[in-house]
Amino acid sequence: MRTQRPLIRSTWAAAGLAVLLTLSACGGSGEDAKKPQKLSETEHNKADVAFASDMIQHHAQALSMVDLTMDRSLDPEVQELADSIRAAQSPEIETMSGWLLQWGEDVPATMRDHVNGGHEGHGDDGDSSMSDSMAGMDADMPGMMSGEDMDALEKASDAEFQDMWLEMMVEHHEGAVEMSETEQGEGRFKPAVDLAGTIIESQSTEIETMEKLLG
Incomplete structure (x- = not known):
């Protein structure tokens, strides 16, 4: 033993x-x-590049949706929301484009580039449409509308346009929040991670506003 x-x-x-x-x-x-990912004021990684590249296209579509509110009869609260989206997202596109150029990356084409490049005046000849301007765009991003969705919004009657716009923009914002959360978890470039936080905060607030407007 x-x-x-x-x-x-x-x-x-x-x-x-x-x-x-x-x-x-x-x-x-x-x-x-x-x-958390160690952040840097100067260094970036693939997640930062993907965030900037995708969000530029995502924001551009939101601005195209805002463009469609022109000459539409909207409630004052909805008009204020559309103006706020334009005021926030246009400068953010410029900021992210600047980062990509600084990193030696290509700035992606957007549907607004196509519109401004000669596809404006939808319906003037009966052939052009919002979906034409989305040719080659990535519609698989979270919350991204398809060409058919954009055509439907453009052709909506005044009676149905506002609610359709709000519903689509809620979904679009939810996608932007999802993309920004990914950047916060995987990004390295601190300014990009900070912008992702700003997008989450501002667009989450706008989602709440839109859901209330939809009743």
Whole structure:
């Protein structure tokens, strides 16, 4: 028995040490997984490039939706919201375009570029449409409207336009919030992560406003 007790003790000690090491390793990896991305004022990563590139196109579509409110009869609160979206997102597009140029990346084409490049005057010849300006655009981004969605909004009657616009913009904003949350979790360039936080805050507030307007 004497010869067995030390062996048993050694076996249990070894097993206990193995468990402790395993728990320690698991705990360490869990902590590492929860650590936020180390941010930099100068360095960027692929997530930053993807965020800026995608959000430029996403914002541009929101501005195209705002363009469609022109000459429409809107409630004052909805008109104020449309003006606010334009005032916020146009400068953000400029900021993100500047980052991409600084990083040596291409600034993506947007549907507004296509419109301004000669596709304006939708309906003038009976052939052009909002979906034409989305040719080559990525409609798979969160909250991004399809060409058919944009055509439907453009052709909506005055009676149905406002509610349709609000419903589509809520979905669009929810997509922008989702994209911004990804940037906050994976981005490295602090100004981009900060902008993502601004987008989350401002667009979440606008979502609440729009949902109230929809009743």
